[in-house]
Amino acid sequence: MLNRKLILVRHAKSSWNYDAADRDRPLAQRGINDAHLVSSYLGGKLPSADAVFSSPANRALHTCTIFLRNLNIPFSKLTVTEDLYDFGGEGVVRFLKNADDSHQTIMIFGHNHAFTSVANLFGSTYIDNVTTSGVVVIEFNTDSWKNIDEGKTELTLFPKQLKK
Template structure:
């Protein structure tokens, strides 16, 4: 069985005159990433590997998650292929993964992650928000064969905030 946890980067700031890749997280993005990662940590799901887009906002989000999950950074990799907005590059990245990996976490971007959550999962999601997490299980043994799986967990910041 293969499992993917898709995490969209936290809310980023447009306050600085920097390239898209260099945009930092806003304080809300930092807070939401902590909130969602701590909620996901309660699920106690073992991760084999984590992969992040090279964009600053995705990397910062991934560091918050890995810290809160107590994840060993020896099993962490940054990939340019995850700096993708359509989903095509992410899909190819996943299909090329080592089949010895069972459960992975990806940190990346929209519209790629909403598209993939709907392509791979069985629960329609209008939009994966910033810091949103979607966990999908597949009843296959090879990454190249993933198609439709089951959406196991969906955690969005708004689910965790009290009004």
């Protein structure tokens, strides 16, 4: 049986300094720096993603771009999906349970509170808050995404852990 792995990445810190619609809000400089810090640290430490999916929101897509570049993941693996522009978690769960079983490892970029909810629903470690630029990796002992339930939290990494 092939296990499934989910790499969940919350978008980096966004800026509220612009009169922009929620979808269009850009990253703050701190967010850009944190995304580079976390993704550079993770080089060679993450399972290789078969597919990458991002919310269409500017802040999620920009975070995704930084991660793809620093992790040397080809942009051809990226799909932008409205399903990840979700703040509660139901849309993310539905998206994951409908994922193509040809993908063993999926990396997703999106938003809170959805990502904290999903990390706690499926992971084995309680997480109070998946911070901006935070990464959670969960492994599932199943050969189909539609059957995912409680998995094992393999990694949690937040920017503050790298700034000590």
